[in-house]
Amino acid sequence: xxxxxxxxxxxxxxxxxxxxxxxxxxxxxxxxxxxxxxxxxxxxxxxxxxxxxxxxxxxxxxxxxxxxxxxxxxxxxxxxxxxxxxxxxxxxxxxxxxxxxxxxxxxxxxxxxxxxxxxxxxxxxxxxxxxxxxxxxxxxxxxxxxxxxxxxxxxx
Amino acid sequence: xxxxxxxxxxxxxxxxxxxxxxxxxxxxxxxxxxxxxxxxxxxxxxxxxxxxxxxxxxxxxxxxxxxxxxxxxxxxxxxxxxxxxxxxxxxxxxxxxxxxxxxxxxxxxxxxxxxxxxxxxxxxxxxxxxxxxxxxxxxxxxxxxxxxxxxxxxxxxxxxxxxxxxxxxxxxxxxxxxxxxxxxxxxxxxxxxxxxxxxxxxxxxxxxxxxxxxxxxxxxxxxxxxxxxxxxxxxxxxxxxxxxxxxxxxxxxxxxxxxxxxxxxxxxxxxxxxxxxxxxxxxxxxxxxxxxxxxxxxxxxxxxxxxxxxxxxxxxxxxxxx
Numbered sequence: 001x002x003x004x005x006x007x008x009x010x011x012x013x014x015x016x017x018x019x020x021x022x023x024x025x026x027x028x029x030x031x032x033x034x035x036x037x038x039x040x041x042x043x044x045x046x047x048x049x050x051x052x053x054x055x056x057x058x059x060x061x062x063x064x065x066x067x068x069x070x071x072x073x074x075x076x077x078x079x080x081x082x083x084x085x086x087x088x089x090x091x092x093x094x095x096x097x098x099x100x101x102x103x104x105x106x107x108x109x110x111x112x113x114x115x116x117x118x119x120x121x122x123x124x125x126x127x128x129x130x131x132x133x134x135x136x137x138x139x140x141x142x143x144x145x146x147x148x149x150x151x152x153x154x155x156x
Numbered sequence: 157x158x159x160x161x162x163x164x165x166x167x168x169x170x171x172x173x174x175x176x177x178x179x180x181x182x183x184x185x186x187x188x189x190x191x192x193x194x195x196x197x198x199x200x201x202x203x204x205x206x207x208x209x210x211x212x213x214x215x216x217x218x219x220x221x222x223x224x225x226x227x228x229x230x231x232x233x234x235x236x237x238x239x240x241x242x243x244x245x246x247x248x249x250x251x252x253x254x255x256x257x258x259x260x261x262x263x264x265x266x267x268x269x270x271x272x273x274x275x276x277x278x279x280x281x282x283x284x285x286x287x288x289x290x291x292x293x294x295x296x297x298x299x300x301x302x303x304x305x306x307x308x309x310x311x312x313x314x315x316x317x318x319x320x321x322x323x324x325x326x327x328x329x330x331x332x333x334x335x336x337x338x339x340x341x342x343x344x345x346x347x348x349x350x351x352x353x354x355x356x357x358x359x360x361x362x363x364x365x366x367x368x369x370x371x372x373x374x375x376x377x378x379x380x381x382x383x384x385x386x387x388x389x390x391x392x393x394x395x396x397x398x399x400x401x402x403x404x405x406x407x408x409x410x411x412x413x414x415x416x417x418x419x420x421x422x423x424x425x426x427x428x429x430x431x432x433x434x435x436x437x438x439x440x441x442x443x444x445x446x447x448x449x450x451x452x453x454x455x456x457x458x459x460x461x462x463x464x465x466x467x468x469x470x471x472x473x474x475x476x477x478x
Binding site: 050051052053056103105131132133134135136137138139 | 264268387427455457460
């Protein structure tokens, strides 16, 4: 019996933050796929909503969020422009940032992917020490272990 | 406007609980605790009409030789019933903490502590209390005072050699600590974390004999693993209990311990590189099942506990052998 061929789309979700490893992930996608037709990329940043009491007043929280979003918007646009320079059609490169409470950043990223139709997730590896990985966890490792029905690229 | 009880009423209430020479002639009254430095010994704090007589500031062992004074934590007497309380005032402290080479951001969270107090109300393995707002909406936590030693002091004060400790005391201590880990499991499964798991944050209640967690107001900005730091804390306490204290490489070198040459990097604490975790190499009579658990907190571990259920399962194996 011939197994039905699984259909993968050309939609790529790159999970980014302001780190060097996220920049490498964007660079990898740009170098590998830039100029090739049919690929759609979304650059996703999940803003981790700070816990209660991280700020002593609502005004402080608003100010923090505003400044944070400004920095993230710059990062997202820079990354978008990088991909366009590498040959992506501007209408095929989108940016998205979403504020969420994230006990697990990896699960937040995966749940964003699950809402949409991306066959591929790209994430940079943090290069954590073993003790950091134990204490604070690895987003890329958790995405690899928990992703379903998609492909994960981890960029060193 | 909060009604302040007359001075005479406060004197009468205080004289029910204090010897006459300790009753102040006049009380300074606070209904706004925003500046906790102004709340001093012999002052009275009125919260929703209930007066509390303030006593000493709490102290906690810091990293140096001297205890650190916590000016936002006061001992207090509930003047209505004479019970001894710990009153935690609001302090929005934010700072970078470091363990080993790792830096992470921490902050104090009155709301977190208040939530957990409600969650663990009546639970034998946690401190008890409630939260209440003052007239400026500062969220104050009123905790029942627990009379008893810390687990750190209890083990630290034992005057016996390790072998005697292991065969005569350790099993009983482990039974209690197992309950403490189950209590942390309860917290995690309720979506909370302790945030500051240390051997001096377990008090041994003199009245009930239960081991009780204290101090849940510490919080930190986690990255991926929300419970990793709690698990690390549990592992450190476990190593401390099995070893009847910390076994540090410099100390072993100083005494020229015969097992020193058998130790490698893989036998050391994952974060604190001078602390021995592979205790079976020092104390060969330690059961293999408990040593295996300790090794999951070592540099040689190829797998780390992700949650308390896994830790409890492995400790269950040790319990079944004893």
